[in-house]
Amino acid sequence: MFELFEKYLRSRAAFTDGEMQQLEAVSVVKKLRKRQYLLQAGDVWVYNAFVASGCLRTYTVDAKGAEHILNFAIENWWTGDRQSLTSGQPSRFNIDAIEDTTVVLIKNEEFERLRQAIPTLNELVNDILHRSFLASQIRIHAAISYSAEEKYRQFLTQFPAFALRIPQHMVASYLGMTTETLSRIRRNLV
Amino acid sequence: MFELFEKYLRSRAAFTDGEMQQLEAVSVVKKLRKRQYLLQAGDVWVYNAFVASGCLRTYTVDAKGAEHILNFAIENWWTGDRQSLTSGQPSRFNIDAIEDTTVVLIKNEEFERLRQAIPTLNELVNDILHRSFLASQIRIHAAISYSAEEKYRQFLTQFPAFALRIPQHMVASYLGMTTETLSRIRRNLV
DNA sequence: GCTTTTTTTTGACAAATGTCAATGGAGCGA
DNA sequence: TCGCTCCATTGACATTTGTCAAAAAAAAGC
Numbered sequence A, B: 001m002f003e004l005f006e007k008y009l010r011s012r013a014a015f016t017d018g019e020m021q022q023l024e025a026v027s028v029v030k031k032l033r034k035r036q037y038l039l040q041a042g043d044v045w046v047y048n049a050f051v052a053s054g055c056l057r058t059y060t061v062d063a064k065g066a067e068h069i070l071n072f073a074i075e076n077w078w079t080g081d082r083q084s085l086t087s088g089q090p091s092r093f094n095i096d097a098i099e100d101t102t103v104v105l106i107k108n109e110e111f112e113r114l115r116q117a118i119p120t121l122n123e124l125v126n127d128i129l130h131r132s133f134l135a136s137q138i139r140i141h142a143a144i145s146y147s148a149e150e151k152y153r154q155f156l157t158q159f160p161a162f163a164l165r166i167p168q169h170m171v172a173s174y175l176g177m178t179t180e181t182l183s184r185i186r187r188n189l190v
Numbered sequence C: 001g002c003t004t005t006t007t008t009t010t011g012a013c014a015a016a017t018g019t020c021a022a023t024g025g026a027g028c029g030a
Numbered sequence D: 001t002c003g004c005t006c007c008a009t010t011g012a013c014a015t016t017t018g019t020c021a022a023a024a025a026a027a028a029g030c
Helices: A002-012 A017-026 A082-087 A108-117 A119-145 A148-158 A160-165 A168-175 A179-188 B002-012 B017-026 B082-087 B108-117 B119-145 B148-158 B160-165 B168-175 B179-188
Strands: A028-032 A037-039 A047-053 A055-061 A067-074 A094-097 A101-107 B028-032 B037-039 B047-053 B055-061 B067-074 B094-097 B101-107
Touching: A002 A017, A002 A047, A002 A101, A017 A101, A017 A108, A017 A119, A047 A108, A055 A101, A055 A168, A067 A160, A067 A168, A067 B119, A082 B119, A101 A108, A108 A119, A119 A148, A119 B067, A119 B082, A119 B119, A119 B168, A148 A160, A148 A168, A148 A179, A168 A179, A168 B119, B002 B017, B002 B047, B002 B101, B017 B101, B017 B108, B017 B119, B028 B037, B047 B108, B055 B101, B055 B168, B067 B160, B067 B168, B101 B108, B108 B119, B119 B148, B148 B160, B148 B168, B148 B179, B168 B179
Parallel strands: none
Antiparallel strands: A028 A101, A037 A094, A047 A101, A055 A067, A055 A094, B028 B101, B037 B094, B047 B101, B055 B067, B055 B094
């Protein structure tokens, strides 16, 4: 499964074969069955995780037991808890598999070493961070500006692929509404 | 006013005097009166902007004329529209001054040149992006998980300084609620 | 193929939040 | 100081969204 990671990396930047070998040397492939945890709240997250196949979600569970989904991650996305990663504090998030999933894990210590050694990798990571920030701004704008229906419409436009493979109640959670509200919105859509 | 920018930079990383001079050479200080625009929707944003003093807001105006505030920026924060900056597309945001404000502007072309030439600057920028992303995640979590009252409580905890200098109706807009709702929440707070 | 679990939908009702209109106060500028 | 604009608050009411319970539909497991 490292091949999928390599394919992604080469599509995003020009890595030398030597650099690629360095990356492979520190990569660990992990397979997750549906519902299996990649991270549980309370644990410290110490990896960089690339999704080679499948789908994951990052979420919290509140005092009433309700789940709130921060992010989805499908193939060619990265996931993890950067807050826990950089602070060393226990994570408040859970990450688990929505489908059977394969991830490539690199311990952050080794990842940061390679980031220093491989400028191309560092630039790629910074570009991903930049894009993640821009995506977050779009989501914040939707969250504070849109009605439930508008949020769902925007979600469909922005992530059409997600709507096909993610259960509705998880989409509702991601959008900050109940599954009943989303169901009613869908009924009234043109 | 460049001194405030210099003070900030030196507090965040070890710049040489030569590097600082390079930065000063491309910096332009701009003073804004209360209500004055730094950016108007439709224009392309081409700067990096550091707030030396005062307070700005970034917001959109929807079809009904309602304003939705994406961000506030006070002294020692950065502001601007990175989406417009990196895409070259017209901005969908307005940025204007909530108080009389002084900003330090650096044209992005020159800023990127210095970022290449000064590794310390590049690292600082990447660190800021990283922090901005983490802050965005916190805000998204609040937006999809919390009630209006919880959002306001978290805001007070996270940004106590903002509550003192920003009009309530703007705080409400930032939190994605109406000014009436925020007024009622405040009445019922312990 | 059958059973079980998960997911989605529906209805009745409750709660939260928004809308509109009006008021009073605070602060600003001439 | 006067007048004006902006801001915060309040009440009445409308709308949106959530809650709870149940059933139907779909998917998963054996």
